[in-house]
Amino acid sequence: MFNIEESYLDSINHGQYKVIYNNLSPELKKHVKKRELKKIIKKYNSSNHILYSNFSINNIKHVVFISNNQKQGAYLAINNSNQIEGLFLTYLDAKDHAPTTSLKYYMPIDKQWTVFWGGNNKLVNYHYDIISQRYAYDLLIAHNGFTYLNEGRENDDFYAFNQNILAPLEGVVVDVRNNLPDNIPGNTDIEHPSGNYVIIRHTENEYSMIAHFKHNSICVSPGEKVDKNTIIGKCGNSGNSTEPHIHFQITDTPLPTNSCKSLKINFANLENPIRGSVVER
Numbered sequence: 089m090f091n092i093e094e095s096y097l098d099s100i101n102h103g104q105y106k107v108i109y110n111n112l113s114p115e116l117k118k119h120v121k122k123r124e125l126k127k128i129i130k131k132y133n134s135s136n137h138i139l140y141s142n143f144s145i146n147n148i149k150h151v152v153f154i155s156n157n158q159k160q161g162a163y164l165a166i167n168n169s170n171q172i173e174g175l176f177l178t179y180l181d182a183k184d185h186a187p188t189t190s191l192k193y194y195m196p197i198d199k200q201w202t203v204f205w206g207g208n209n210k211l212v213n214y215h216y217d218i219i220s221q222r223y224a225y226d227l228l229i230a231h232n233g234f235t236y237l238n239e240g241r242e243n244d245d246f247y248a249f250n251q252n253i254l255a256p257l258e259g260v261v262v263d264v265r266n267n268l269p270d271n272i273p274g275n276t277d278i279e280h281p282s283g284n285y286v287i288i289r290h291t292e293n294e295y296s297m298i299a300h301f302k303h304n305s306i307c308v309s310p311g312e313k314v315d316k317n318t319i320i321g322k323c324g325n326s327g328n329s330t331e332p333h334i335h336f337q338i339t340d341t342p343l344p345t346n347s348c349k350s351l352k353i354n355f356a357n358l359e360n361p362i363r364g365s366v367v368e369r
């Protein structure tokens with residue numbers, strides 16, 4: 089028997105665009121024309137897939153399938169009425185040659201967190217198309233499939249809010265911003281995408297950046313030495329962030345520069361975490 093995501097994938101593989109269209113959520117239907125969907129589905133010409141990631145959070149199931157030859161992939165977001173809230177069919181990079189960090193890092197947390205975006209393709213990691221952020225992780229905390237208690241209207245409702253953020257390894261702080269307000273959940277500050285952030289130099293070619301700290305919570309300053317157990321601030325909801333979470337990346341130069349490249353992170357205790365992975369340090 090097919091489960092719902094396999095059944096939708098089967099419809100896509102058989103070009104049954106009407107089945108997919110009829111099962112779009114009312115919100116998505118507003119933005120998609122039937123003939124556009126037909127074109128996209130007919131063009132997606134791949135039949136054998138493996139399940140790559142399956143992750144449920146806040147009543148949405150996020151499923152990624154990759155074709156056997158790894159050239160194509162499908163992402164489906166399905167709500168608890170089995171309607172399709174998101175659909176992305178794409179070709180994937182043939183080979184991914186990005187360098188990995190020379191040092192082994194720790195996730196900058198001291199509890200169990202969940203990877204909301206992260207991994208080595210654009211279906212599991214929305215940062216992927218931005219060279220400077222390609223291998224970044226967005227982390228949040230989930231309990232029983234939810235990132236918040238109550239209604240999730242206030243930052244305090246979210247499990248991640250106000251949690252300790254630690255340095256991912258020893259280094260020297262090179263830049264800090266600490267004065268931006270936390271957004272009301274659902275809103276973002278697109279003028280200041282990183283929000284409050286810390287940048288740490290670990291080697292000449294490896295800099296970590298952690299972003300979206302709580303307003304005025306950062307407790308380290310430029311020039312200060314940190315080690316992997318140093319608490320550097322608290323998780324917040326500043327910058328381009330719709331709910332409390334942190335963004336963690338390693339680049340080859342300190343930001344902000346246009347030429348800086350994101351590095352694949354070599355972790356001390358983790359094996360290639362991707363979207364949906366539950367991680368600890």
Ligand SMILES: [Zn+2]
Binds near residue numbers: 215224225226335336
């Ligand atoms: Zn991010």
